Amino acid sequence: xxxxxxxxxxxxxxxxxxxxxxxxxxxxxxxxxxxxxxxxxxxxxxxxxxxxxxxxxxxxxxxxxxxxxxxxxxxxxxxxxxxxxxxxxxxxxxxxxxxxxxxxxxxxxxxxxxxxxxxxxxxxxxxxxxxxxxxxxxxxxxxxxxxxxxxxxxxxxxxxxxxxxxxxxxxxxxxxxxxxxxxxxxxxxxxxxxxxxxxxxxxxxxxxxxxxxxxxxxxxxxxxxxxxxxxxxxxxxxxxxxxxxxxxxxxxxxxxxxxxxxxxxxxxxxxxxxxxxxxxxxxxxxxxxxxxxxxxxxxxxxxxxxxxxxxxxxxxxxxxxxxxxxxxxxxxxxxxxxxxxxxxxxxxxxxxxxxxxxxxxxxxxxxxxxxxxxxxxxxxxxxxxxxxxxxxxxxxxxxxxxxxxxxxxxxxxxxxxxxx
Amino acid sequence: xxxxxxxxxxxxxxxxxxxxxxxxxxxxxxxxxxxxxxxxxxxxxxxxxxxxxxxxxxxxxxxxxxxxxxxxxxxxxxxxxxxxxxxxxxxxxxxxxxxxxxxxxxxxxxxxxxxxxxxxxxxxxxxxxxxxxxxxxxxxxxxxxxxxxxxxxxxxxxxxxxxxxxxxxxxxxxxxxxxxxxxxxxxxxxxxxxxxxxxxxxxxxxxxxxxxxxxxxxxxxxxxxxxxxxxxxxxxxxxxxxxxxxxxxxxxxxxxxxxxxxxxxxxxxxxxxxxxxxxxxxxxxxxxxxxxx
Ligand SMILES: Cc1cc2nc3c(=O)[nH]c(=O)nc-3n(C[C@H](O)[C@H](O)[C@H](O)COP(=O)(O)O)c2cc1C
Ligand code: SF4
Ligand code: FES
Numbered sequence: 001x002x003x004x005x006x007x008x009x010x011x012x013x014x015x016x017x018x019x020x021x022x023x024x025x026x027x028x029x030x031x032x033x034x035x036x037x038x039x040x041x042x043x044x045x046x047x048x049x050x051x052x053x054x055x056x057x058x059x060x061x062x063x064x065x066x067x068x069x070x071x072x073x074x075x076x077x078x079x080x081x082x083x084x085x086x087x088x089x090x091x092x093x094x095x096x097x098x099x100x101x102x103x104x105x106x107x108x109x110x111x112x113x114x115x116x117x118x119x120x121x122x123x124x125x126x127x128x129x130x131x132x133x134x135x136x137x138x139x140x141x142x143x144x145x146x147x148x149x150x151x152x153x154x155x156x157x158x159x160x161x162x163x164x165x166x167x168x169x170x171x172x173x174x175x176x177x178x179x180x181x182x183x184x185x186x187x188x189x190x191x192x193x194x195x196x197x198x199x200x201x202x203x204x205x206x207x208x209x210x211x212x213x214x215x216x217x218x219x220x221x222x223x224x225x226x227x228x229x230x231x232x233x234x235x236x237x238x239x240x241x242x243x244x245x246x247x248x249x250x251x252x253x254x255x256x257x258x259x260x261x262x263x264x265x266x267x268x269x270x271x272x273x274x275x276x277x278x279x280x281x282x283x284x285x286x287x288x289x290x291x292x293x294x295x296x297x298x299x300x301x302x303x304x305x306x307x308x309x310x311x312x313x314x315x316x317x318x319x320x321x322x323x324x325x326x327x328x329x330x331x332x333x334x335x336x337x338x339x340x341x342x343x344x345x346x347x348x349x350x351x352x353x354x355x356x357x358x359x360x361x362x363x364x365x366x367x368x369x370x371x372x373x374x375x376x377x378x379x380x381x382x383x384x385x386x387x388x389x390x391x392x393x394x395x396x397x398x399x400x401x402x403x404x405x406x407x408x409x410x411x412x413x414x415x416x417x418x419x420x
Numbered sequence: 421x422x423x424x425x426x427x428x429x430x431x432x433x434x435x436x437x438x439x440x441x442x443x444x445x446x447x448x449x450x451x452x453x454x455x456x457x458x459x460x461x462x463x464x465x466x467x468x469x470x471x472x473x474x475x476x477x478x479x480x481x482x483x484x485x486x487x488x489x490x491x492x493x494x495x496x497x498x499x500x501x502x503x504x505x506x507x508x509x510x511x512x513x514x515x516x517x518x519x520x521x522x523x524x525x526x527x528x529x530x531x532x533x534x535x536x537x538x539x540x541x542x543x544x545x546x547x548x549x550x551x552x553x554x555x556x557x558x559x560x561x562x563x564x565x566x567x568x569x570x571x572x573x574x575x576x577x578x579x580x581x582x583x584x585x586x587x588x589x590x591x592x593x594x595x596x597x598x599x600x601x602x603x604x605x606x607x608x609x610x611x612x613x614x615x616x617x618x619x620x621x622x623x624x625x626x627x628x629x630x631x632x633x634x635x636x637x638x639x640x641x642x643x644x645x646x647x648x649x650x651x652x653x654x655x656x657x658x659x660x661x662x663x664x665x666x667x668x669x670x671x672x673x674x675x676x677x678x679x680x681x682x683x684x685x686x687x688x689x690x691x692x693x694x695x696x697x698x699x700x701x702x703x704x705x706x707x708x709x710x711x712x713x
Binding site for chain 2: 084085086087088089090092093118124125126127128129161163164165166167168169180181182183184185186187201242243244245246250251252285315317319323327328331332335338339341
């Protein structure tokens with residue numbers, strides 16, 4: 001079985017919240033080495049060469065993202081995205097609570113790599129316990145001289161601030177996050193300008209996911225080649241996959257990218273007894289489902305795209321033959337309707353409207369004319385919005401609607417709506 | 421240091437709060453249960469929290485960034501974000517109170533009206549639903565006699581079904597005053613509620629500085645979140661709104677109709693609709709489905 005422990009090493013065995021335990025196990029060694037011996041450019045080069053891609057959803061190459069920062073002498077910011085709220089994703093939650101110093105070390109390395117002197121971590125409002133754990137880790141690390149003024153006798157100073165959100169999925173979107181961090185409504189911004197040019201407080205900013213930054217630690221420790229030698233051609237390294245739904249042992253499993261879909265289901269203990277496989281949603285609620293014919297696809301960015309879906313944040317939800325896909329589609333659409341920030345008409349109205357239509361189906365009062373309409377509308381919201389939330393409403397709905405149409409047809413009560 | 425030469429002295433705080441008390445007739449403060457608490461109590465709280473607020477402001481390059489943390493702080497002490505608290509934040513951050521309220525209203529974890537001592541937020545995400553969340557919701561609703569976004573009459577429990585809590589491997593999960601509880605079973609719920617009623621549950625109760633009303637949501641949020649915007653209903657005495665347009669009471673259709681026959685445009689939307697309902701003898705008042713979906 002290809003389960004590998006890199007970031008998850010020690011979780012469940014040692015109390016990694018304790019800075020002494022973390023340091024005994026080699027923690028903060030890479031950080032101290034980076035500040036003492038490496039230039040920021042070398043850290044950036046390691047990130048780039050490793051082939052590490054963003055683990056927050058879009059999969060953008062991390063080194064390249066950092067490379068977009070302009071050299072204009074303005075202060076730069078690193079913001080770590082720990083707003084994890086994509087349904088099905090629960091890896092950052094685990095990392096934050098179980099190994100907060102690793103999360104912090106990743107942030108420190110990222111900050112050094114881009115040459116920033118004040119880094120922020122945006123923690124989802126619901127993670128109150130995680131926030132408290134991380135705040136304690138910050139205090140311990142500061143007391144141990146891991147960040148602050150004139151680090152390790154050099155001229156480099158770095159401040160880290162933990163910021164807690166207050167409940168809004170859209171604050172995970174990077175520009176919504178920046179607005180929220182600035183004390184505003186978490187509404188995404190019009191792009192361009194991208195955060196690399198004008199982000200936090202209008203300054204060049206990099207937003208990276210918790211897992212992305214945390215991988216910098218083993219990358220520096222073992223070398224970029226160690227990371228890029230696993231995985232597939234364009235999807236390098238390891239990934240924490242959050243497996244949920246109809247499997248025997250849901251949980252976070254770390255593995256090389258390119259493990260097959262079938263293997264992942266087996267790693268999570270396989271299907272529940274007596275059930276048959278129906279579908280997998282491989283990249284969080286925003287992704288389309290993949291089906292039996294895709295079971296032997298490698299789980300990497302390219303193959304998931306080829307299967308008509310995406311790898312996203314690595315949330316892997318398994319559906320078996322007991323699933324009511326009408327209800328599932330309703331649940332998914334309701335989520336987006338609830339979380340839409342309301343700036344774009346297709347997302348705001350389309351989401352609510354689809355929700356209402358699907359609710360009718362759930363109650364067994366569907367109209368035959370709705371079928372054709374879902375098909376039509378289900379592909380018109382995408383592409384007309386400020387951010388990717390609007391584009392995420394349809395993929396799951398349409399993929400299961402096409403595949404499990406009889407389930408929808410069975411909920412039809414009459415042909416058409418009767419006028420007033 | 422702040423107490424010697426703050427941007428606004430402690431004396432001002434009292435004035436600020438008493439101004440609020442004097443203008444306590446503001447309609448939004450009279451809405452169910454959100455009674456304005458005593459101005460002096462707030463002034464005391466404000467004076468007490470002020471140093472912490474200033475420390476929060478100092479963490480950021482721009483002070484407005486401290487708004488969310490400050491609101492968390494006030495909510496921790498008041499049990500909800502009162503208008504006094506929003507005004508205080510506006511003063512400290514040089515913002516208008518309207519801007520603060522608009523921002524606060526964006527975030528679901530800020531309660532703009534009082535809530536119960538235990539806020540029970542149960543996950544309704546898809547991954548939990550796949551593993552039996554609906555049964556758990558039903559159990560809670562029946563046990564407590566409340567629906568989504570409602571508070572029990574004794575002011576002890578506020579119940580909400582929330583989106584994915586990022587713990588889908590431990591379905592069904594929930595938060596009690598933002599502390600996680602995993603792998604829920606009916607038996608666990610029974611035990612938890614008993615302990616809460618006895619006041620011995622492990623999680624600290626929310627502060628409660630005012631009596632909660634039936635819901636902590638502000639009116640305009642409710643239509644959507646409590647299922648008011650359900651699809652057009654078939655087999656009902658109400659007009660059927662085709663294709664999902666309009667809400668479950670047919671409001672949009674009626675609205676259009678009423679506009680066409682020339683009711684006075686000076687009337688408010690709600691009033692027009694109520695009149696229209698009268699015309700059609702649709703005594704559906706208050707029949708919005710409280711259970712939500
Ligand atoms: C609606 C929406 C929600 C998002 N939520 C998250 C999130 O919770 N965590 C996250 O890391 N990225 C999230 N993202 C992606 C971020 O916008 C951004 O791409 C990511 O943080 C970049 O980090 P990475 O390059 O390390 O992946 C979200 C994007 C959208 C459109
Ligand atoms: S797509 Fe939706 S969530 Fe994103 S900015 Fe537009 S309205 Fe807001
Ligand atoms: S769906 Fe309930 S925690 Fe994710």
